Amino acid sequence: MAARDRGHGALGRAVVALVVVALLLGGVAAWRLDLVGRLGGGGEADTGTPAGPAAVPPPPGLELPPLTDPAPVGSALTPPGRIDxxxxxxxxxxxxxxxxxxxxxxxxxxxxxxxxxxxxxxxxxxxxxxxxxxxxxxxxxxxxxxPEARFTTRVVAGGKGRIVLVGGGDPFLASKPLPSAYPQRADVATLAAQTASALKAEGRTRVRLGYDDSLFSEPSFNPAWPAHYLPEHVVSRVTALWVDEGRPSEGSGRVDDPSLYAAQTFAAALAANGIKVVGSPAHGVASGGRELAAVQSAPLRExxxxxxxxxxxxxxxxxxxxxxxxxxxxxxxxxxxxxxxxxxxxxxxxxxxxxxxxxxxxxxxxxxxxxxxxxxxxxxxxxxxxxxxxxxxxxxxxxxxxxxxxxxxxxxxxxxxxxxxxxxxxxxxxxxxxxxxxxxxxxxxxxxxxxxxxxxxxxxxxxxxxxxxxxxxxxxxxxxxxxxx
Known part of the structure; x- marks a missing residue:
């Protein structure tokens, strides 16, 4: 019986959520149909507006019964019976x-x-x-x-003038800031700006770049998927380091190597912040290293x-x-x-x-x-x-x-x-x-x-x-x- 009561109450909360959605959508519709001004008055304050609905007089010629206090909500609702x-x-x-x-x-x-x-x-x-x-x-x-878990993308210092971009399996890591996106996206452009500031504080303006996507292991394409998914760009290769879910910045489809593409995008952002990247990004595994910068994903619930x-x-x-x-x-x-x-x-x-x-x-x-x-x-x-x-x-x-x-x-x-x-x-x-x-x-x-x-x-x-x-x-x-x- 206790389990039944718990389930019933929880779904009741879901029903309330549906009602809220409907009310919000109704408000949006009213705004788009230009009903707000007509129903709510003009934009300026009207000190003569009655304080509540009971004080609003009916239109001429219309007689309304007197208002009475409604029954308490709790006594007005009767739980539905058994489903047939x-x-x-x-x-x-x-x-x-x-x-x-x-x-x-x-x-x-x-x-x-x-x-x-x-x-x-x-x-x-x-x-x-x-x-x-x-x-x-x-x-x-x-x-x-x-629900509050977040996924972190980091940059750590490596040896011999190298820094390493370390993927944390952020599914929505972006190539650039997306202020209006929901959920909010961490992005490698912001990460590059933070990294450049840290490097310049140490007097460094030239680095070699490595990238580490070792949190996830091969294969990057699921053998349980139809083979045509890959050439037809149905889905990206899945790695722990990508930007824009493996999609290119221009055009459509999916990139061939999402991890490398993310590192190249990060390298370009470093260059835009005054840090010269020597050579091409190198794939590897970061072994420790001091953290220079990091960005975090939205919480998992979002x-x-x-x-x-x-x-x-x-x-x-x-x-x-x-x-x-x-x-x-x-x-x-x-x-x-x-x-x-x-x-x-x-x-x-x-x-x-x-x-x-x-x-x-x-x-x-x-x-x-x-x-x-x-x-x-x-x-x-x-x-x-x-x-x-x-x-x-x-x-x-x-x-x-x-x-x-x-x-x-x-x-x-x-x-x-x-x-x-x-x-x-x-x-x-x-x-x-x-x-x-x-x-x-x-x-x-x-x-x-x-x-x-x-x-x-x-x-x-x-x-x-x-x-x-x-x-x-x-x-x-x-x-x-x-x-x-």
Whole structure:
């Protein structure tokens, strides 16, 4: 019973967050529609404005009943009753049976309060999760590293006039300052300016440059990924030292050697600050050395929020490697996936899943819907406040991140009531998150289809949106009506 109460209260906080998002968006809309001035008066102070709404007279000819004090909020709210599995099934079944989803559709819808599935689709077997894998990666990272963890990029003094740029596995290290970026980015231009100041204070204006990316180990390209990902620039090589996630400063695609490119970018920034770099940057491992300068990433909770909101593949892979470093003292794809798995199992995820990367780009990943549901429930458990950034970072249907332009049909009244992580690969679509129905019933869901015909991929995405939207539009309590249409 205690576990049920904890889960119910946590989701209540998530609902409050959704309401806040809606209110904020309403304020933005009012501003853009030029309603603020009309509703709130002009820009100058009006000393004759009544002090409160009760003092505002009605328009001429309109008579209003006298205002009465409202009932206290606590007594006006009645917790919703038990979820009726038959109503949940009736809400989602028509959309999950859509032929556009292909011949392999699995899913689970769980009552958050009870913590167990009320509906299973396709026997609850495993399927390819695509980017819903990021829920596993980010949850494990917050558990192991903590939400306030930061990643440091350093410059240390070496021997024989050399300095060494040491990568700390900062997923969002930038090539130059980005003042408006969120989360905030550390950058090598700022690091170079600090380094130049330290060198000039010692009377040095010429250096040799080395770079150290040894925090992560080879391979830099995951053998569990399709080979065409590399030449087609689907994803960067993953290293502990890069800038702009391995993307070039001009053009598109990915650079061939992200670590070398980061060192070259740093060398150019040193030159711009009056430090001549002799020769080309040399790859190696720093052995100690006095620190000359350092920059730090944003806290992990902000990094995780961005990864989930925009489904950042490179960021997720670096975070997975960081879990491997923290748990197994080895930053590889294999160790990252293995330690994410053992961490989640230690937290109580008992349903089967098998992952080979941190992003979900691997087509070898297999995850059961119940495993996703169990991870989601963890993120809402007050016993694990360090995991709260997951639930609050999930895109909001129709409003934020990868769900901004989705959930517009057939259940527009579910917009704002569903938060979910999306997943998309060729022939694959998935959706996993939190839904609150029209009466406040709180549900967790995971829906996966991985044999979609390519011409039907967009339609399949809409079908999953409709199934999740039906939960938000549903009156799913025992004795209540089925989904509104």
């Amino acid at each position: 599995p038959a109503l949940v099934q009736a809400a989602v079944a028509p959309y999950l049976a859509d032929p556009v989803l292909g011949k392999h559709v699995v899913g689970a819808v769980a009552d958050l309060t009870a913590g167990r599935p009320v509906v299973r689709v396709g026997g609850g077997g495993a399927a390819m999760p695509a980017s819903t894998t990021k829920l596993f990666t980010t949850t494990a990272a917050l558990s192991v590293l903590g 990094i995780v929020a961005h990864i989930l909101e925009v489904s950042d593949n490179e960021g997720a892979e670096v975070v997975s490697h960081q879990v491997g470093v923290a748990v197994a003292h080895s930053g590889t794809f294999a160790d990252g996936a293995a330690t994410v798995t053992t961490t989640l199992q230690g937290l109580g995820v008992t349903a089967p899943f098998a992952i080979h990367d941190g992003s979900g780009l691997s087509r070898e990943n297999r995850v059961t819907p119940l495993a996703l549901v169990q991870v989601l429930r963890l993120t809402l458990d007050p016993a694990h406040p360090e995991l709260n950034p997951i639930a609050t970072a999930l895109p909001v249907a129709g409003f934020t991140g990868s769900l901004t332009n989705r959930f517009d049909k057939p259940f527009p009244d579910s917009r704002g009531l569903v938060r979910a992580k999306t997943g998309t690969l060729t022939n694959v679509s998935s959706l996993a998150g939190i839904a609150v129905d029209q009466d406040g019933h709180e549900m967790l869901f995971a829906l996966l289809a991985d044999r979609i015909d390519k011409p039907d991929e967009t339609k399949a995405q809409h079908a999953l949106d409709a199934a999740a939207g039906a939960l938000g539009a549903c009156h799913c309590g025992a004795g209540e009506q089925t989904a509104s249409r």
